[in-house]
Amino acid sequence: MSDQQHHAELAPSFHAERRNLRAMGMWLFLGSEVMFFTAFFGAYIVARSASIEPINHPLDKVLGALNTVVLITSSLTMALAVAYSKRGDRKKTGLALLGTLALAAMFLVVKGFEYHAHFAEGVYPSSDIFHGFYFMLTGFHGLHVIGGMISLSILWYRNRRGDFDEHYCDPIEMTGLYWHFVDLVWIFLFPALYLL
Amino acid sequence: MSASSESTQGHAAHSLKPYAYVFTALLVLTALTVSLSYVDVGAVLGRLVGGTWGHGANIVAGLIVAVLKASLVVWIFMHQDHEEGANRFILGFSVALMALAFLALSTDFVWLGTYTHRVAGMLVAGN
Amino acid sequence: MSEAKIERVADFYHPEPTDFFRKYVWSYDHKVIAKQYLWTSFIFLILGGTLAMLLRWQIAYPNAPVPVLGSLLHGMFFFGADGSITPGGYLELATMHGLIMVFFVIIPLIVSAFGNFLIPLHIGARDVAFPLLNAVSYWLYLPAGLLIFASFFVDKGAAAAGWTAYPPLSDAAGASDPVLGMNMVLFALFLAGFSSILGGLNFLVTIVKLRAPGMTWSRLPLTTWAQFITAVFQVLATPMLAAVGAMLLFDRIAGTSFFIPTGLTINSELVANAGGGFPLLWQHIFWFYAHPAVYILILPSMGFASDILSAFSRKPVFGYRAMVISLASIMGLGFVVWGHHMFLSGMNPVMGMAFMISTVFIALPSGVKVFNWLGTLWGGSIRLQPPMLYALSFVSMFIVGGLSGIFMAASPVDIYIHDTYYIIAHFHYVVFGATLFSVFAATTYWFPKMFGREMNRKLSYLHWGLTFLFFNLAFFPMHFLGEAGHMRRLATSTGYEFLNPLAPWNEFITLSAFALGMSQLLFMYNFIYSVFAGKPAETNPWEASTLEWTIPNPVPVYNFKELPVVTRGPHEYSSPDTLPGDWLPQNAPANPSASAGH
Numbered sequence: 032m033s034d035q036q037h038h039a040e041l042a043p044s045f046h047a048e049r050r051n052l053r054a055m056g057m058w059l060f061l062g063s064e065v066m067f068f069t070a071f072f073g074a075y076i077v078a079r080s081a082s083i084e085p086i087n088h089p090l091d092k093v094l095g096a097l098n099t100v101v102l103i104t105s106s107l108t109m110a111l112a113v114a115y116s117k118r119g120d121r122k123k124t125g126l127a128l129l130g131t132l133a134l135a136a137m138f139l140v141v142k143g144f145e146y147h148a149h150f151a152e153g154v155y156p157s158s159d160i161f162h163g164f165y166f167m168l169t170g171f172h173g174l175h176v177i178g179g180m181i182s183l184s185i186l187w188y189r190n191r192r193g194d195f196d197e198h199y200c201d202p203i204e205m206t207g208l209y210w211h212f213v214d215l216v217w218i219f220l221f222p223a224l225y226l227l
Numbered sequence: 228m229s230a231s232s233e234s235t236q237g238h239a240a241h242s243l244k245p246y247a248y249v250f251t252a253l254l255v256l257t258a259l260t261v262s263l264s265y266v267d268v269g270a271v272l273g274r275l276v277g278g279t280w281g282h283g284a285n286i287v288a289g290l291i292v293a294v295l296k297a298s299l300v301v302w303i304f305m306h307q308d309h310e311e312g313a314n315r316f317i318l319g320f321s322v323a324l325m326a327l328a329f330l331a332l333s334t335d336f337v338w339l340g341t342y343t344h345r346v347a348g349m350l351v352a353g354n
Numbered sequence: 355m356s357e358a359k360i361e362r363v364a365d366f367y368h369p370e371p372t373d374f375f376r377k378y379v380w381s382y383d384h385k386v387i388a389k390q391y392l393w394t395s396f397i398f399l400i401l402g403g404t405l406a407m408l409l410r411w412q413i414a415y416p417n418a419p420v421p422v423l424g425s426l427l428h429g430m431f432f433f434g435a436d437g438s439i440t441p442g443g444y445l446e447l448a449t450m451h452g453l454i455m456v457f458f459v460i461i462p463l464i465v466s467a468f469g470n471f472l473i474p475l476h477i478g479a480r481d482v483a484f485p486l487l488n489a490v491s492y493w494l495y496l497p498a499g500l501l502i503f504a505s506f507f508v509d510k511g512a513a514a515a516g517w518t519a520y521p522p523l524s525d526a527a528g529a530s531d532p533v534l535g536m537n538m539v540l541f542a543l544f545l546a547g548f549s550s551i552l553g554g555l556n557f558l559v560t561i562v563k564l565r566a567p568g569m570t571w572s573r574l575p576l577t578t579w580a581q582f583i584t585a586v587f588q589v590l591a592t593p594m595l596a597a598v599g600a601m602l603l604f605d606r607i608a609g610t611s612f613f614i615p616t617g618l619t620i621n622s623e624l625v626a627n628a629g630g631g632f633p634l635l636w637q638h639i640f641w642f643y644a645h646p647a648v649y650i651l652i653l654p655s656m657g658f659a660s661d662i663l664s665a666f667s668r669k670p671v672f673g674y675r676a677m678v679i680s681l682a683s684i685m686g687l688g689f690v691v692w693g694h695h696m697f698l699s700g701m702n703p704v705m706g707m708a709f710m711i712s713t714v715f716i717a718l719p720s721g722v723k724v725f726n727w728l729g730t731l732w733g734g735s736i737r738l739q740p741p742m743l744y745a746l747s748f749v750s751m752f753i754v755g756g757l758s759g760i761f762m763a764a765s766p767v768d769i770y771i772h773d774t775y776y777i778i779a780h781f782h783y784v785v786f787g788a789t790l791f792s793v794f795a796a797t798t799y800w801f802p803k804m805f806g807r808e809m810n811r812k813l814s815y816l817h818w819g820l821t822f823l824f825f826n827l828a829f830f831p832m833h834f835l836g837e838a839g840h841m842r843r844l845a846t847s848t849g850y851e852f853l854n855p856l857a858p859w860n861e862f863i864t865l866s867a868f869a870l871g872m873s874q875l876l877f878m879y880n881f882i883y884s885v886f887a888g889k890p891a892e893t894n895p896w897e898a899s900t901l902e903w904t905i906p907n908p909v910p911v912y913n914f915k916e917l918p919v920v921t922r923g924p925h926e927y928s929s930p931d932t933l934p935g936d937w938l939p940q941n942a943p944a945n946p947s948a949s950a951g952h
Contacts, residue, residue: 040359040360041359041360041366042359042360042361044361044362045359045360045361045362045363045366048362048363049363051563052363052483052484052559052563052564053484055558055559055562055563056483056484056487056555056556056559059554059555059558059559059589060551060555062589062590063551063555063589063590063592063593064593066590066591066593066594067593067594067596067597068597069593069594069597070593070594070597070598070601070639070642071597071601073639074598074601074612074635074639077632077635078630078631078632081632082630086630155608155609156604156608156609156610157608157609157610157611157627157628158628159628159630160610160611160612160628160629160630160631163604163610163611163612163628163630163631164612166608166610167600167601167604167610167612171600
């Protein structure tokens, strides 16, 4: 049965209840993601604590700060997308989703630029323990950004098709939760790698 | 179902202003944390309240700002202010586990680092 | 579907598909998915068991050619040119036996197979919270299993650094390192872990949100409570394994040095990696996951045992609330005991003491459960049918395994018995003696509901007797071997003079193990035959009170025609309400005079 047919059989109370199930599922998934990044951050803390000499190499703070601003703004546009979809405003939802996508892409471009600069200098993950962590942490974070972008693209398409209304918009809301988490990881990554 | 009624059904009245405030606050905090990284927080604290503080002061300051930013994102953007208790517990428990892991790892490896340093020092001293 | 809109999530179910593919391959029905896991895990059980038989051959008859298989496969896999098992092959066998049993047999069986089948039925729901995600979980697990199986066939074979994969052995590429095989294994664990996380998430939301009206937390069957706590471990601990496995993979593939210390040499050659890493880091993060993992291996089986013991004693479980609190305590404590696997690792001794204390504490809730099982039996009207026999064996062997665990919890003792056969005895008593026996209990108990037929009782009794006998003959002597100092993961003990007097014990254990393996053929035959040609079973052959026994066999796709309204706890046996019979189902009307149960 198609999405629209399926959707037509479900009462608003169903959508509201299912939204709550999905929200709990998403928070559990985010809990698992917290533990996933805990291992990496924990290992990084270990490397910083146990080494007698400092292991840090300087990174480009400007680019890092720029990326932080980009992600924070993308969180804003994401929150707006959720809010607009709850109001049933399809057009603004689409614009907000597009904005989030564009900012995510910009984040990846800046990151790509940073990676390229490293490689050009002959600095790779294998060069030393700090860069091992740098590439590992930002690499997995970047993978999560890409995953989010795939989800956002699908959402934008579905929104354009008219799948969502003020009763049924939990895919957008759940992706929103995921996207904010991606932002959260960066909020800690940025100082951990670039500033401290 | 009870506590999350605000965020379940569509309703027009939900204002967007908190998002603007949080966004601004996040930008300000970002600027703050970047600026602090150019400052020797330990030295400043030493002049303000006395005592000696090492590089650790910068790390603590950076972490405090990061936690503040994260709290704003979690509370407002992720709507934890409206979420049911179970979902708050899930997040809280995960964060507690994370803290436990960090505590155990740093305890063991700070010890390892200092232990190695002491032993290395003893070897160098010709024991 | 009717014209009326579906109002509640609990009322929704996917209609029964008509084509073979949607019915048996890509199914959203939790009962079908459960059976997919069940069959796949049983096949891996055969593989894991065969690996163990090969291990035992080498231990008892070092460097002797393996009969039949050795001549067929000489020079391939773990066999040398003469058909005997090579030292590297032995390590591969030991590693893969452990990995397969833990990740592809026990966890999928007790959590994914039985959990999937039972949880919605036990709580009065039509399916799990996210049926699509449920299907995805299985289809992540199966490729992971195939990848693990394929890793045997690549050059230099499968992983061979122990199931615990400690670096630097698992990490730096020495000449004997199974480069591709280990990477495949790591990737397979990544997939299986992801499957596990999604499955645990699904079960948690299901149990929290989809309970039938009247199914309060204090009326849940203990099977469900156990699955709930297990799911918490799955969701929060497994990601650590994924992350640390990814770091190991990066060390192996990308040349990073997360676990490789500076200046590491292998065969007097400096390793290519830059260094600056810590082998101890692997141990901490791995065991942060792997200790909760062993609770994943035991908690569901404790749940099965509680409900089965109750049904076959015709008595409610003794101390239901204490059982729940014990489960919750194990969950809380389970996250803070991991260091007891690392007493000899060189970690901070003060942390060692802290872990010793927490580990001794975690024995308490398990002890409470044991006494409560005994209390359940005490004064009960015991029905010694096959599920009960297996469940009783679960209790007795859990006691043995648990007691040996207390010795290890004390780090002074563990310094001596760590990495000896004492440890092997301990975990085989809890994972085989306890958990696998409870799998046999659960299979014989829920078989009628799953397949609409009965397993042959006489065969079950015979299987139980032989398995119980040979299991104890094979594994109990390992305690003595361990105390004598016999190390584990040892390809040939003949290299050590002090172990020579123990050789007859090794042979005795091997012969018992072979008999044990042969006995499992009885169960296999019984299971497969009964699925297709067993005697048709009645709706409730055990006169049990939980909700799954109120619906017909085979269970329809929507489970319950009308969602039950629960009025009683899960063990309504032998109470005044049940007169003149001795049991009532959980959804029996609350007014006792209105219906007397049978």
